[in-house]
Amino acid sequence: MATIVFCEDEASIRKLILTSLRASNHEILMAENGAEGLALIEERRPDVVFTDIAMPVMDGYELWSRIQAHPELRQTPVAVITASVQRDQVEHLKTLGLVHYLAKPFTMSGLREKVREMVEIAALHSTSATQ
Amino acid sequence: MTQQAPCDVSSTIQPGQGQRLDDPDRLAALYRFAVLDTPAEEVFDRLTRLASRVLKAPVALISLLDHRRQFFKSSHGLGEPWASLQATPLSHSFCQYVVTSGRPLVVEDARQDPLLRINFAIEDIGVVAYAGTPLITDEGLYLGSFCAIDSEPRTWTDEDLEVLNEFSALAMKELDLRLQEARERAIYSSISDIVLLVGSDLNIQFVNQAVTSVLRRSIDDFVGHPATVVVHPDDRSNMTELFAIAMTARMSDASLEVRFQHGNGDWRWFDLSCTNRIHEPSIAALVVTARDITERKEAEQGVLTALEQQLMANSELEHSNRAQRDFISVVSHEFRTPLTSIQGFSEVIRDEELEAEEIQDFANEIYRSAERLGRLINDMLDLDRMQFGNVTFLQKSVQLNGVVQEIVRSLERVSADHILVMNLDPTMPEFMADRDRLIQVVTNLVRNAINYSPGGGQVIVSTIRENGYAHLTVQDEGLGIPEEALETIFDRFTRVRTKEHKSVKGTGLGLPITRQIVDLHGGDVWVESTLGVGSTFHVRLPIASSA
Numbered sequence: 165m166a167t168i169v170f171c172e173d174e175a176s177i178r179k180l181i182l183t184s185l186r187a188s189n190h191e192i193l194m195a196e197n198g199a200e201g202l203a204l205i206e207e208r209r210p211d212v213v214f215t216d217i218a219m220p221v222m223d224g225y226e227l228w229s230r231i232q233a234h235p236e237l238r239q240t241p242v243a244v245i246t247a248s249v250q251r252d253q254v255e256h257l258k259t260l261g262l263v264h265y266l267a268k269p270f271t272m273s274g275l276r277e278k279v280r281e282m283v284e285i286a287a288l289h290s291t292s293a294t295q
Numbered sequence: 296m297t298q299q300a301p302c303d304v305s306s307t308i309q310p311g312q313g314q315r316l317d318d319p320d321r322l323a324a325l326y327r328f329a330v331l332d333t334p335a336e337e338v339f340d341r342l343t344r345l346a347s348r349v350l351k352a353p354v355a356l357i358s359l360l361d362h363r364r365q366f367f368k369s370s371h372g373l374g375e376p377w378a379s380l381q382a383t384p385l386s387h388s389f390c391q392y393v394v395t396s397g398r399p400l401v402v403e404d405a406r407q408d409p410l411l412r413i414n415f416a417i418e419d420i421g422v423v424a425y426a427g428t429p430l431i432t433d434e435g436l437y438l439g440s441f442c443a444i445d446s447e448p449r450t451w452t453d454e455d456l457e458v459l460n461e462f463s464a465l466a467m468k469e470l471d472l473r474l475q476e477a478r479e480r481a482i483y484s485s486i487s488d489i490v491l492l493v494g495s496d497l498n499i500q501f502v503n504q505a506v507t508s509v510l511r512r513s514i515d516d517f518v519g520h521p522a523t524v525v526v527h528p529d530d531r532s533n534m535t536e537l538f539a540i541a542m543t544a545r546m547s548d549a550s551l552e553v554r555f556q557h558g559n560g561d562w563r564w565f566d567l568s569c570t571n572r573i574h575e576p577s578i579a580a581l582v583v584t585a586r587d588i589t590e591r592k593e594a595e596q597g598v599l600t601a602l603e604q605q606l607m608a609n610s611e612l613e614h615s616n617r618a619q620r621d622f623i624s625v626v627s628h629e630f631r632t633p634l635t636s637i638q639g640f641s642e643v644i645r646d647e648e649l650e651a652e653e654i655q656d657f658a659n660e661i662y663r664s665a666e667r668l669g670r671l672i673n674d675m676l677d678l679d680r681m682q683f684g685n686v687t688f689l690q691k692s693v694q695l696n697g698v699v700q701e702i703v704r705s706l707e708r709v710s711a712d713h714i715l716v717m718n719l720d721p722t723m724p725e726f727m728a729d730r731d732r733l734i735q736v737v738t739n740l741v742r743n744a745i746n747y748s749p750g751g752g753q754v755i756v757s758t759i760r761e762n763g764y765a766h767l768t769v770q771d772e773g774l775g776i777p778e779e780a781l782e783t784i785f786d787r788f789t790r791v792r793t794k795e796h797k798s799v800k801g802t803g804l805g806l807p808i809t810r811q812i813v814d815l816h817g818g819d820v821w822v823e824s825t826l827g828v829g830s831t832f833h834v835r836l837p838i839a840s841s842a
Binding site: 268 | 628630642646657663
């Protein structure tokens with residue numbers, strides 16, 4: 165079981181994510197923007213973070229740089245869920261170090277697969293950290 | 296310098312050491328001096344007058360020989376018609392022998408001379424005694440003779456010959472000067488550069504003829520006037536400064552590009568160069584040369600204009616490419632979000648065992664997202680139709696205040712962080728407009744005011760009746776708009792590109808639609824804004840046509 169934070173400003177998509185992951189045994193935490201997400205991440209220290217890019221108050225880029233600047237959070241694997249999937253946008257994400265992403269629209273199986281993959285990465289991180 | 300002929304007194308003509316009259320070099324030199332058939336001139340007349348007096352001879356001539364005649368540039372004491380004709384045929388010429396022999400000719404009494412006694416000059420002009428010395432060029436070519444004539448027999452002394460030699464030399468010197476001047480004039484007049492002499496008082500003392508051809512102006516337009524007289528007002532201070540610099544820095548060369556006004560009123564460009572010769576007594580002025588560079592300047596300007604146009608076209612293209620990319624990226628984003636809900640919830644309904652209540656809920660999500668997609672498509676098509684004029688408005692009498700109240704009421708509950716305030720002019724009349732479109736405009740602006748003030752605050756919607764117009768303003772305390780974006784936000788699919796603005800959802804279609812609607816109502820829409828303080832959108836609609 166892993167703790168996962170999702171930052172997503174669209175209520176219907178938050179609901180969709182909760183619905184499709186409710187069968188999993190992960191703890192799913194929801195934030196409506198980057199600022200809420202950061203507070204949640206600092207408080208709950210999740211194993212994985214999924215974030216949208218275009219959000220009010222604090223966007224996904226800002227959230228990512230805050231996580232990177234935080235010595236205790238920077239190892240947390242972060243995946244982007246975005247509707248901005250044009251090649252230059254994806255390239256831009258990669259140059260920032262955001263190499264994991266899930267494009268909107270996504271399928272339920274696609275979402276579950278991505279979650280599984282990110283949890284595995286988190287497990288590898290924590291294994292190497294404890295060794 | 297003129298060569299002095301040897302003073303060899305002889306009573307007869309010496310055998311030829313000079314040149315034949317038709318010698319081409321000699322004739323060419325003669326013509327180069329351009330003196331044949333020119334009127335008498337005081338400088339030469341003074342010489343013959345003086346020679347006659349000094350030598351106490353009644354006649355003195357400056358005689359120039361071509362191959363057919365002798366021409367007198369000056370004659371003193373000569374009888375008519377020769378004096379007026381300024382010439383005689385060779386049959387009446389002693390001087391020709393000075394040319395052909397290249398030596399002075401000294402005759403005491405021509406009537407006694409075996410060769411000269413048949414010369415018609417004796418009978419027709421009254422030549423008895425003759426003494427002539429050659430006019431010789433620097434190259435040793437004999438042009439003619441300076442001679443003294445007496446109607447009585449006379450013994451010419453060595454001193455007489457020396458005096459004549461001096462006069463020959465003086466006459467020749469004068470001819471040389473004339474040649475020099477003629478050449479300079481020819482060069483000068485062929486130069487299209489304007490030359491001005493400018494005194495230390497900055498007034499023009501002299502200007503060359505070039506002004507008449509280059510500027511079609513008279514010399515009087517310049518001389519005695521300030522140096523800036525026909526200079527473009529914008530160039531005058533530069534020109535005065537140039538002169539000041541040239542005057543303080545001795546002998547410095549300075550240059551500048553200025554415009555002179557042509558006689559036809561056009562401005563022409565000149566490259567001005569200035570040399571300080573104030574300290575040279577013979578000039579005592581700034582020598583200013585002005586060369587017409589209008590063609591070069593126009594060519595340069597042409598290149599610049601072409602370059603600017605190219606750059607502008609490029610930047611327009613870039614702008615439209617960028618707007619296009621923005622549009623695609625925004626539209627793609629905006630389509631994908633509702634599409635995610637539609638696809639995801641339908642997938643859930645299809646694949647999972649759900650309660651009826653949940654199915655209902657998810658179906659609602661699908662429906663709302665589909666509606667959102669539909670709106671997006673409609674907005675795009677709407678804007679397209681309006682931009683291409685394929686839209687008809689339903690003009691009915693509309694109460695603007697009522698429209699505002701309706702919208703504010705419906706949007707009040709959208710955000711808890713915003714306070715919507717109305718400030719409505721009770722004298723606002725009804726006027727003709729498309730009510731649904733007006734609702735679209737006000738809704739767009741109020742929604743924008745809320746969306747672009749993520750920190751909350753007041754949104755004040757005001758109506759003011761102005762002379763012939765209904766003026767609506769929507770004021771927020773939000774992000775504000777950078778100055779460079781105040782116009783472009785009304786362009787299709789252009790959004791403000793700061794991080795804060797990008798985090799606000801939007802298609803970039805709202806304001807273009809708003810502008811289209813207002814335009815089609817004959818009104819104006821604009822925005823005033825301070826970044827970080829807030830924005831005020833203005834809409835002005837004509838009410839003159841109200842019923």
